Amino acid sequence: MSTSDSEARQHVTSPVIVHHLNDSRSQRILWLLEELEVPYELKLYQRTPERLAPKELLDVHPLGRAPVITDGDVTLAESGALVDYLIEKYGQGKISPSGEAKVTDLYFRHFAEGSFGPLVSNRYIYSLVPERSPFFLRPILRSVFSTLDAKLIDKPLTAALDFIEGTFAKNGSWLAGGAEPTGADYMMSFLLEDLATRRPDLGPLTKAWIERIHARPAYKRGLEKGGEYAYARP
Numbered sequence: 703m704s705t706s707d708s709e710a711r712q713h714v715t716s717p718v719i720v721h722h723l724n725d726s727r728s729q730r731i732l733w734l735l736e737e738l739e740v741p742y743e744l745k746l747y748q749r750t751p752e753r754l755a756p757k758e759l760l761d762v763h764p765l766g767r768a769p770v771i772t773d774g775d776v777t778l779a780e781s782g783a784l785v786d787y788l789i790e791k792y793g794q795g796k797i798s799p800s801g802e803a804k805v806t807d808l809y810f811r812h813f814a815e816g817s818f819g820p821l822v823s824n825r826y827i828y829s830l831v832p833e834r835s836p837f838f839l840r841p842i843l844r845s846v847f848s849t850l851d852a853k854l855i856d857k858p859l860t861a862a863l864d865f866i867e868g869t870f871a872k873n874g875s876w877l878a879g880g881a882e883p884t885g886a887d888y889m890m891s892f893l894l895e896d897l898a899t900r901r902p903d904l905g906p907l908t909k910a911w912i913e914r915i916h917a918r919p920a921y922k923r924g925l926e927k928g929g930e931y932a933y934a935r936p
């Protein structure tokens with residue numbers, strides 16, 4: 703059997719299970735698997751009233767967060783690792799940028815959870831803490847966290863969004879350039895979708911990119927299968 707026959711067979715009999723949490727980063731994994739046309743089984747987990755993952759996810763991975771996949775004997779968490787793993791194992795060369803695009807793709811795959819994600823998450827947490835506090839503390843906590851946001855988040859987040867907008871101006875439809883999304887777009891999707899629901903001043907090219915993603919049939923299939931996902935409906 704040739705390598706490509708073996709890859710094709712592997713493709714059809716993929717034993718991938720995605721442990722998917724509603725309203726979460728695991729939506730980007732469903733989008734990727736749909737684009738790659740890899741069959742997969744979905745196990746759905748519902749966030750608790752505190753918006754945390756349910757304890758059942760701890761049975762799959764010691765950190766109990768989404769996304770996690772199991773693929774035969776492999777159990778893997780961390781969406782950047784999953785995007786790389788799935789593209790390498792099941793991509794059949796469909797997502798293989800080269801030259802400058804390869805470097806840009808590498809950069810954004812790491813920038814997403816390494817630098818950009820913490821800014822997005824911290825902004826969310828800073829807004830959440832006062833609202834989840836006893837009512838008599840809220841005014842003071844709002845003031846403290848809004849000062850923290852202004853000092854620690856606003857400037858780097860604005861710079862990052864300008865940089866992302868500039869990347870679209872340079873590279874066109876997708877972050878690394880080219881006619882199809884690459885790992886960079888899968889990795890950045892959840893974070894910019896999330897931000898779009900709370901920060902309406904995203905650049906026009908960034909907004910158009912989100913709409914381009916939402917219009918893709920594979921994205922829509924993933925959304926339908928994954929269920930509740932607040933961020934696809936800004």
Ligand SMILES: N[C@@H](CCC(=O)N[C@@H](CS)C(=O)NCC(=O)O)C(=O)O
Pocket residue numbers: 723725726727728753754755756766767768769779780781782815
């Ligand atoms: N950097 C990790 C982040 C994982 C993460 O924080 N996932 C969130 C969902 S978006 C989660 O499971 N939250 C529930 C919890 O922390 O209990 C990744 O990209 O996979």
